[in-house]
Amino acid sequence: xxxxxxxxxxxxxxxxxxxxxxxxxxxxxxxxxxxxxxxxxxxxxxxxxxxxxxxxxxxxxxxxxxxxxxxxxxxxxxxxxxxxxxxxxxxxxxxxxxxxxxxxxxxxxxxxxxxxxxxxxxxxxxxxxxxxxxxxxxxxxxxxxxxxxxxxxxxxxxxxxxxxxxxxxxxxxxxxxxxxxxxxxxxxxxxxxxxxxxxxxxxxxxxxxxxxxxxxxxxxxxxxxxxxxxxxxxxxxxxxxxxxxxxxxxxxxxxxxxxxxxxxxxxxxxxxxxxxxxxxxxxxxxxxxxxxxxxxxx
Amino acid sequence: xxxxxxxxxxxxxxxxxxxxxxxxxxxxxxxxxxxxxxxxxxxxxxxxxxxxxxxxxxxxxxxxxxxxxxxxxxxxxxxxxxxxxxxxxxxxxxxxxxxxxxxxxxxxxxxxxxxxxxxxxxxxxxxxxxxxxxxxxxxxxxxxxxxxxxxxxxxxxxxxxxxxxxxxxxxxxxxxxxxxxxxxxxxxxxxxxxxxxxxxxxxxxxxxxxxxxxxxxxxxxxxxxxxxxxxxxxxxxxxxxxxxxxxxxxxxxxxxxxxxxxxxxxxxxxxxxxxxxxxxxxxxxxxxxxxxxxxxxxxxxxxxxxxxxxxxxxxxxxxxxxxxxxxxxxxxxxxxxxxxxxxxxxxxxxxxxxxxxx
Numbered sequence: 001x002x003x004x005x006x007x008x009x010x011x012x013x014x015x016x017x018x019x020x021x022x023x024x025x026x027x028x029x030x031x032x033x034x035x036x037x038x039x040x041x042x043x044x045x046x047x048x049x050x051x052x053x054x055x056x057x058x059x060x061x062x063x064x065x066x067x068x069x070x071x072x073x074x075x076x077x078x079x080x081x082x083x084x085x086x087x088x089x090x091x092x093x094x095x096x097x098x099x100x101x102x103x104x105x106x107x108x109x110x111x112x113x114x115x116x117x118x119x120x121x122x123x124x125x126x127x128x129x130x131x132x133x134x135x136x137x138x139x140x141x142x143x144x145x146x147x148x149x150x151x152x153x154x155x156x157x158x159x160x161x162x163x164x165x166x167x168x169x170x171x172x173x174x175x176x177x178x179x180x181x182x183x184x185x186x187x188x189x190x191x192x193x194x195x196x197x198x199x200x201x202x203x204x205x206x207x208x209x210x211x212x213x214x215x216x217x218x219x220x221x222x223x224x225x226x227x228x229x230x231x232x233x234x235x236x237x238x239x240x241x242x243x244x245x246x247x248x249x250x251x252x253x254x255x256x257x258x259x260x261x262x263x264x265x266x267x268x269x270x271x272x273x274x275x276x277x278x279x280x281x282x283x284x285x286x287x288x289x290x291x292x293x294x295x296x297x298x
Numbered sequence: 299x300x301x302x303x304x305x306x307x308x309x310x311x312x313x314x315x316x317x318x319x320x321x322x323x324x325x326x327x328x329x330x331x332x333x334x335x336x337x338x339x340x341x342x343x344x345x346x347x348x349x350x351x352x353x354x355x356x357x358x359x360x361x362x363x364x365x366x367x368x369x370x371x372x373x374x375x376x377x378x379x380x381x382x383x384x385x386x387x388x389x390x391x392x393x394x395x396x397x398x399x400x401x402x403x404x405x406x407x408x409x410x411x412x413x414x415x416x417x418x419x420x421x422x423x424x425x426x427x428x429x430x431x432x433x434x435x436x437x438x439x440x441x442x443x444x445x446x447x448x449x450x451x452x453x454x455x456x457x458x459x460x461x462x463x464x465x466x467x468x469x470x471x472x473x474x475x476x477x478x479x480x481x482x483x484x485x486x487x488x489x490x491x492x493x494x495x496x497x498x499x500x501x502x503x504x505x506x507x508x509x510x511x512x513x514x515x516x517x518x519x520x521x522x523x524x525x526x527x528x529x530x531x532x533x534x535x536x537x538x539x540x541x542x543x544x545x546x547x548x549x550x551x552x553x554x555x556x557x558x559x560x561x562x563x564x565x566x567x568x569x570x571x572x573x574x575x576x577x578x579x580x581x582x583x584x585x586x587x588x589x590x591x592x593x594x595x596x597x598x599x600x601x602x603x604x605x606x607x608x609x610x611x612x613x614x615x616x617x618x619x620x621x622x623x624x625x626x627x628x629x630x631x632x633x634x635x636x637x638x639x640x641x642x643x644x645x646x647x648x649x650x651x652x653x654x655x656x
Contacts, residue, residue: 191425192435195485198384199439199492200412209438213429 030293037289040282047279051098060089062096062249071265082268084254085261090268094275097249100161101276104243104250105231105283108165112172113223119173120180121215125188125207135181142174150233154242164243168233172226179222183215217294224287228280235276251276315362317398322359323496323528324383329356329392331378335601351600352378354552356392357627360496365522365529367543367560369536369575371597375552376532380500383530384417396496413443416489420501422481426473432484433458433469439492450491457487460524461517479510483517490525498530503538515542536579540564548572551597551608558633568635571609607638619645 031037050057059080066087074082081090123134141149153167187193188211196206235252237243244250246257254272262269332349353375360366368376381387383394385401385408396414399406416439419425426435436457437450445453455465461483473481482502489497499518503511519542522529533539539546540560547557548571556569567573574593593612598604604611610620620638623645627636638646 191419191421192427194381194386195417195419195425195488196438196442198386198412198415198417199442200409201438201442205442209430210427214427 027290027293031289034289034293036285037293040285040289043278043282044286047098047282048102050095051102054095054099058089058092058095060092062088062092063247064088071261071268073265074267081271082265084258084268090271093249093254094251094271097251097254097272098275100244100248100250101231101235101252102279104161104164104168104234104238105227105279108168108234109172109223109226109230111165111169112176112226113219115169116173116176117180117216117219120177120182120219121184121207121211123177124181124184125203125211127185127188131181131185135178138174138177141170142178146171146175146229147233147236150237151240151242154237159242159245161244164234164237167237168230171233172223172230175226176219176223180215180219183218184211187211187214218291221287221291221294224290225284227283231276231280231283235272315397319362321362321398323362323397324360324530325395326356326358326383327393327395329353329379329382329394330390331375331382331387332390348601351552351603353382353389354600354603356549356552356554358547358554358557360528360530361545363526363528364544365531365542367539367546368530368532368549369534369539369546370549370555371575372534373551373597373600374549375600376534376549377500379549380417380498380530380532383498384415385412413492414494415496415498416492416494417498417500418482418485418489418502420505422478422485422505423473425485426481426488428473431470431472432463432476433465435473436484436488436491439488443492453491454487457490458484460490460521461487462513463487477510479506479514482506482510482514486514486518486521490521490527493525494527496528496530498532500532501534502531504533504535511538518542536564536576548575551603552600553608554627554634554636555609556633556635556637557627562633568630568633568640569609569637570613570615570639574612574614607636615639615648617646 031041059078066083069076069079069083069087071085072079072083072087074080076082079089079091081094084090084093119134119138123131123138144152150167150171153170154164157163157167193206193210196210201209231251234243235250235255238250238252239256241256244253246253251272255269255276258265258269258272330351331353332351335348335350356375356379358366368379370376378387382389385394394401396406396411401411402408426432430438433451433454436454437447440450440453441447455469458465458468463480463483468476468480468484473484476484482505485502502518503514506514515538518529521527529542531539531542543560545557546560546563548555548563548569550571555571556563556567558568563572564576567576578593595612598608598611604621606619606621606623607613607616607625610616613620623638625636625638625641625644627634628641630640638644639648641649643649
């Protein structure tokens with residue numbers, strides 16, 4: 001009978017445990033041990049730094065055309081990555097293009113993450129009729145293929161960066177809302193949410209304290225994987241003339257204008273595509289690593 | 299240190315005893331919960347559709363300061379009853395009266411009721427938020443009820459010490475860093491944090507190792523004395539229920555089969571189902587080896603429960619009348635039984651016969 005009461009008294013000699021680290025500290029520590037995550041992280045860091053400091057780093061003016069130096073190959077003197085169809089330095093244009101491409105990739109996902117999570121958590125926590133109403137409405141948007149929806153919205157709104165961002169945001173809200181809804185529905189059924197209800201807490205308090213912390217992580221991981229899609233879609237819109245307009249450098253647009261040179265300078269023409277590929281695969285790998293690092297049981 | 303503090307808390311409790319010691323703490327009347335089965339479109343249009351009669355008209359009292367054990371097979375409605383008592387699910391019908399006040403009435407709004415009644419769940423892991431430190435989890439309840447952050451944290455640490463977890467070592471840990479037994483202690487501390495008068499323990503020790511289970515049971519009994527608690531202890535483990543309970547309620551297929559003081563009920567079960575249930579309990583004494591055959595098979599489907607007495611399909615003493623007449627839960631002294639044999643004037647041939655006077 002007394003064993004339980006004297007338990008704390010029995011074990012005072014044990015060394016004091018270090019204050020246990022928070023959840024995110026643990027995630028960070030696991031990420032630092034994952035070579036794939038580190039590699040992808042370094043690549044993305046370089047890309048972001050390159051985009052931020054592009055004006056200081058570019059060897060040439062990215063807008064300076066030259067009829068004499070059109071479509072020079074990679075390694076041409078003074079032009080490390082060759083020149084495009086108007087004789088502009090590819091390296092400079094790729095560096096400056098990273099700004100718009102990354103911006104177009106991240107911004108719509110970020111906005112859609114905020115809005116979609118809100119909608120999904122509301123639907124998932126409310127359940128019942130509210131859930132049905134919200135989710136079936138979302139499904140109407142979800143039924144369109146994302147490329148088609150983005151093109152249709154951009155086309156309807158008119159060309160331009162702002163409209164492209166808006167249409168991409170609308171495209172990403174339904175999938176994020178669906179993930180948010182399903183994760184929230186799972187968490188809502190856990191005993192700790194029941195226990196919180198049993199202690200008389202209101203819905204807002206329960207969502208704030210018990211649901212958000214357990215739900216935002218998985219949604220965030222899913223959203224990071226959408227950044228790659230967003231970049232590709234944004235490039236696609238630019239390619240179709242619905243996003244960024246020339247002469248602004250943007251990887252998708254560059255891919256479009258260089259397509260005519262695919263037979264004369266295939267390597268140079270493929271460079272913007274390679275940049276899109278590297279960026280999107282880095283985001284994908286990082287979000288994969290993030291997913292496994294956030295798995296508490298692992 | 300925690301003892302002095304806790305007593306003070308209770309002394310300062312403005313929501314203390316109202317109806318006096320004779321007033322049952324909890325009175326449950328005709329409690330019913332039917333779950334709708336997923337209906338097809340046609341059934342919805344026809345207004346039909348079947349229901350699972352998980353809890354089908356349950357009456358019982360929980361007296362102040364007692365431990366009421368609730369036993370029964372899987373699917374008999376024990377856990378549904380617990381969730382109904384917590385109002386985690388809405389009852390289909392029936393009434394819950396807490397210390398003389400109907401729950402949900404203006405005199406006792408749900409929020410106030412929930413402060414006075416707390417629950418400990420079976421799964422110690424899923425009942426703690428993995429993203430919160432255990433002291434945050436424990437302090438959550440008091441904070442909801444307007445206790446300041448600093449005071450809630452102090453209370454959380456006191457309670458941790460009281461359930462046998464050194465606060466300086468455990469307070470800032472996360473649930474996955476604790477063992478099952480430690481987590482269940484945290485859950486108990488969490489339940490006690492809002493100073494409840496009634497604690498519902500739904501299979502609270504069932505998932506623990508036997509040695510840890512014994513420790514936690516003893517802890518529960520100590521806490522009960524110290525804080526003046528009343529327990530509803532739900533378990534499928536008959537030994538544990540016998541050990542901890544003052545009174546026991548036996549449930550079968552959404553109904554109460556029998557209630558009575560623990561010793562009397564275990565020594566002289568009145569209802570044939572209780573007898574069958576107890577005979578499934580292995581005995582340590584070779585002179586008292588189990589002679590009655592335990593029940594075979596599963597209980598009938600609660601979607602279409604048998605008419606009359608629900609147990610008649612498996613009852614060794616069933617007669618034709620049992621399928622026609624539904625027994626009522628009738629009191630004899632401190633015991634209550636829902637069996638025609640114990641119902642005076644029923645047409646069961648063994649009525650009144652002292653068959654269990656062994």
